[in-house]
Amino acid sequence: MLCSERFHLNISTMKNIILVTLLLLVSFGYAQQQEYLFNFEPNTPSGVASNWYTFDNNPAAAEVVDNPDLDGTNATNTKVLKVVVGPNNAFYAGVNNAWNEGVFGTWEIDMGVANNLSLTMDVNKNYVGTVGIKMGTAGQGTTFQITNQNVGNTVVDEWQTLTWDLSGINPNGDLTNISQMVVFVDWTDGLPDRAENSTIHIDNIKFNANKLTDAPPVDSCENGVQDNDETGIDCGGSCNACSTSAAIIIEDFEGTPPQIAADNGLGSVSIVSDPVTGGTHSEVLKIVTSSTAEVPWQNAQVFLQDDYIHLISSNKVVTAEVYSTSAFHMLAKVVDAVGGTLADESATDDYHSGSGWETLTFDFANPKDNTPVAAYIYARILFFPMWNGNGWNANAETTTYVDNITALSSATAGLENKNLFDTKVYPNPTSDTWIISAQNNIITSVEVFNLLGKRVVLQTNNSTNIAISTQGLTSGIYIARVTTEQGVKSVKLIRE
Secondary structure, eight states: OOHHHHHHHHHHHHHHHHHHHHHHHHHHHEEEEEEEOOOOOOTTTGGGGGGGGEEEEOSSEEEEEOOOOSGGGSSSEEEEEEEEOOTTSOOOOOOESSSSOHHHHHHHOTTGGGGEEHHHHHHHESSBBBOEEEEEEEEEEEEEEOOOOOBBBSSSSOOEEEEEEEEGTTTTOOOEEEEEEEETOOOOOSOOOTTTTTTEEEEEEEEEEEEEEEOOOOOGGSSSSSSTOOOOBBTTTTSSSSOOOOOOOEEESSSOOEEEEEEETEEEEEEEOOOSSSSOOOEEEEEETTTSSSTTTTEEEEEOOSSOEESSSSSSSSEEEEEESSOOOEEEEEEETTTTTHHHGGEEEEEEOOSSEEEEEEEEEEEOOOOOOOOOOEEEEEEEEOOSSSSSSOOOEEEEEEEEEEEETTTSSSSSSSOOOOOEEEEBBSSSSSEEETTOOEEEEEEOOOOOOEEEEEEEEEEEEEEOOTTTTEEOOOOOOHHHETTTEEEEEEOO
């Protein structure tokens, strides 16, 4: 009897142990299940615009912008992803994170888990169109692609939640080690070509998966936000020191003239002598507006050639000497944000009394015309003479002169400590290859960005020199971010 009781007890104990073990195994199998959410908010990996790349969509880059429609389906989130496409771009044009950077971590889709079988996304489009999705692995393999479910918006300029059924994806595909999210923003295969400036806003991409690795933390020193212990935007505190360099004359129109352009119907722009007889300004920029232009925001553009305007630190002031015999407001706008996007253009104004030469102060910490605070290095500045301080005057023929554009310089107050090491680039300009030298410092990597802020070259290295090919790059200006054992430095590259 005793032996039988012991046997029964042992069997019972073993059953309990097996049951607990199975429960633990099941629990472990589901412990890493989580909802992935890409909501494009600040200080999240999806909220960093440089983590997203447009493909087969020239030239528009993806932007993280304010929610344009704060009601209905998506009334609470403040930031969304904006992508603009148009005719002559591929029917599969879209946006994605890089294959192998792991900026969103890695995940696995377990087809045996019911809530893993759908993906939702909020979209707001200015036209009706189909949206497709795709996921991929770090090894550049396609996990699945869904472009045949006719998922698309049915209303225009309003938020809608779209849903994709993942149950039909190939269960034999590689559903492990997924690291890439792809959105085909307007899948037009077999359909009429899309219109110009077809715009989609994306928010709240949601799906459930088994988390394999966490996304790396967002670098607060490069997120375009003054946060943590920073004393300026991406500088001060635990980040690199904010620039305190004195402002210098960025352009005085002497010597080799900069590239200039008349835009939006401006009458003319030219470099001429000082309009004041016996004046001291020598060569100046002459801006003549047109009364027959179709738009009042006609402007003169100056493409900066030697130094760019540095507006990353707390000093966001640009001054210019302006000549006029009539009182008016002038709006100045900085564009071509290095490392930024079109959404990072910034504008502000100052008043001219009409007394001849006056120094106007443009404080880009107080932006106008619905633009954001300037927070980048800028390669171009625009002047708008038809601004009235709060909007636009009617078109008229006016003549204005500009000289001595002054600001912090990217050459002396750049993103990083310029005194860490010397960098030389040759030949520059070139149509073939740049050679970048850091003298006695080992260059570990070079990143090349176009003026839309998109990284177009990433090359690793382990010597004091590195050759960067221009193959595949169009003519124009680029910024190289040179990383060495002593620090990081930015230099301008010109591709002929």
